[in-house]
Amino acid sequence: xxxxxxxxxxxxxxxxxxxxxxDITLEKGNVLVIIGSSGSGKTTLLRCLNFLExxxxxxxxxxxKVLIDGEDKATLSDKIxxxxxxxxxxxxxxxxxxPQYSVKDNLTLAPRxxxxxxxxxxxxxxxxxxxxxxxxxxxxxxxxNTLRLLEPVGLSEKIDSYPCELSGGQQQRVAIARALAxxxxxxxxDEPTSALDPELVGEVLKVLKNLAExxxxxxxxxxxxxxxxEVADHVVFMSDGVIAEEGTPxxxxxxxxxxxxxxxLQSII
Amino acid sequence: MFWQVTKDLLExxxxxxxxxxxxxxxxxxxxxxxSFGSMSRFTPVKWLVKTFVWIIRGTPLMLQMIIIYxxxxxxxxxxxxxxxxxxxxxxxxTWSVFDRFVAVLVAFAINYACYFSEIYRGGIEGIPVGQKExxxxxxxxxxxxxxxxxxxxxxxxxxxxMSNEIITLVKDTSLARIIAVYEIIFMGQNYIKLEGIIWPLxxxxxxxxxxxxxxxxxxxxxxxxxxxxxx
Numbered sequence: 001x002x003x004x005x006x007x008x009x010x011x012x013x014x015x016x017x018x019x020x021x022x023d024i025t026l027e028k029g030n031v032l033v034i035i036g037s038s039g040s041g042k043t044t045l046l047r048c049l050n051f052l053e054x055x056x057x058x059x060x061x062x063x064x065k066v067l068i069d070g071e072d073k074a075t076l077s078d079k080i081x082x083x084x085x086x087x088x089x090x091x092x093x094x095x096x097x098x099p100q101y102s103v104k105d106n107l108t109l110a111p112r113x114x115x116x117x118x119x120x121x122x123x124x125x126x127x128x129x130x131x132x133x134x135x136x137x138x139x140x141x142x143x144x145n146t147l148r149l150l151e152p153v154g155l156s157e158k159i160d161s162y163p164c165e166l167s168g169g170q171q172q173r174v175a176i177a178r179a180l181a182x183x184x185x186x187x188x189x190d191e192p193t194s195a196l197d198p199e200l201v202g203e204v205l206k207v208l209k210n211l212a213e214x215x216x217x218x219x220x221x222x223x224x225x226x227x228x229x230e231v232a233d234h235v236v237f238m239s240d241g242v243i244a245e246e247g248t249p250x251x252x253x254x255x256x257x258x259x260x261x262x263x264x265l266q267s268i269i
Numbered sequence: 270m271f272w273q274v275t276k277d278l279l280e281x282x283x284x285x286x287x288x289x290x291x292x293x294x295x296x297x298x299x300x301x302x303x304s305f306g307s308m309s310r311f312t313p314v315k316w317l318v319k320t321f322v323w324i325i326r327g328t329p330l331m332l333q334m335i336i337i338y339x340x341x342x343x344x345x346x347x348x349x350x351x352x353x354x355x356x357x358x359x360x361x362x363t364w365s366v367f368d369r370f371v372a373v374l375v376a377f378a379i380n381y382a383c384y385f386s387e388i389y390r391g392g393i394e395g396i397p398v399g400q401k402e403x404x405x406x407x408x409x410x411x412x413x414x415x416x417x418x419x420x421x422x423x424x425x426x427x428x429x430x431m432s433n434e435i436i437t438l439v440k441d442t443s444l445a446r447i448i449a450v451y452e453i454i455f456m457g458q459n460y461i462k463l464e465g466i467i468w469p470l471x472x473x474x475x476x477x478x479x480x481x482x483x484x485x486x487x488x489x490x491x492x493x494x495x496x497x498x499x500x
Contacts, residue, residue, distance in 0.1 A: 052402055078411075082410065085405070092402070110408060113417070162498045164498055164499040
């Protein structure tokens with residue numbers, strides 16, 4: 001069964017139709033790369049996946065369960081969205097690390113806040129002293145997990161640094177570790193290397209590549225065509241709010257059928 | 270003589286500090302509420318609050334003090350002269366003037382809350398939207414995002430304009446003398462009337478200067494403390 005099913009997503013901003021019916025299916029462990037010129041709607045689609053925008057129409061399902069339905073108000077409440085969005089992680093173009101927190105606190109903030117509300121429930125069920133023990137145990141787990149997350153991105157030594165002390169590439173790698181801390185089913189990347197100096201792009205792409213090889217399900221919006229060709233299982237070319245062409249990297253990059261795909265690929269090389 | 274003057278002025282400065290402290294105590298949180306109002310997505314609230322801020326910032330604080338001090342008494346007198354008053358009018362008839370200090374405090378708290386609210390608004394709106402979104406995708410609630418992510422960054426941004434405004438507040442307290450609250454300037458002026466000497470009035474400046482010096486040091490410390498990060 002497909003892990004992610006996007007069906008007939010529409011999104012308007014005022015009178016502008018940004019997404020005009022997007023359908024995508026993604027298998028577990030696969031990497032989907034979305035390409036297209038700016039204004040084609042690819043970032044909006046990614047933002048819909050992370051519930052930063054709500055689609056006007058269409059559904060997004062993970063593991064067969066509908067998480068959001070643009071026409072079903074019940075799936076659009078704050079509480080439901082907050083719960084359901086944790087199936088997805090998002091790495092931003094601008095990193096968006098929290099500047100006032102160290103690398104460690106950036107990674108542990110969300111897990112610790114989640115733990116706090118869980119412990120509240122636990123306390124009701126098992127009593128105060130049991131809750132205290134459970135809390136200590138889980139907190140230790142979060143700490144250990146932090147170390148485990150920083151190692152593959154090569155930043156174990158930067159655990160106590162602040163974002164302003166890191167290079168762009170390092171910040172983005174921390175952001176990736178932060179997104180992974182909540183163990184999302186699907187990790188999304190919104191042009192993760194676009195804000196980086198050219199010499200820093202490689203280190204971030206390497207992390208992405210390793211993640212893909214380790215079997216993480218990923219959706220990547222990017223302009224790095226070479227990376228897309230190497231890592232993608234499936235490539236989607238978006239143009240003007242629709243999917244103009246899709247297929248394996250070979251199909252899309254080597255034998256594009258759509259005129260607009262051809263034009264786009266030519267303009268980028 | 271000098272010690273007698275110093276003692277008197279210190280007493281007046283006590284009132285000055287009281288007004289300063291209580292104004293901060295009320296205006297700091299009230300300003301935050303007003304700033305939320307002025308950023309409200311519910312348009313009527315937004316415009317109501319914006320109009321209120323416009324009126325308060327657009328008229329002199331001294332005038333506001335006078336209106337708040339004399340206003341209720343005037344309303345009470347007017348209402349009590351009406352024959353066969355209704356429920357509202359008989360309630361209004363019970364209005365009388367505030368205590369002087371309370372009237373001044375109310376005026377100051379409202380006035381400074383409006384100024385603070387604009388500083389807060391600037392600080393909050395200046396935080397990149399990506400910070401909020403990063404919190405959202407990590408599953409944080411709106412309250413958590415505000416207190417754990419936004420607030421600290423807002424505080425860092427607003428310390429310089431706030432220190433400006435707070436130092437102005439110290440000096441603005443001297444306006445209270447207009448309705449005879451015995452703050453330090455009032456005490457200094459008394460010496461002109463009673464003893465025919467003016468130097469005590471000049472001397473009051475030293476009190477303001479020393480206190481604002483202390484405030485400047487405190488704000489510098491806070492700024493330094495928050496300088497461990499950028500952004």
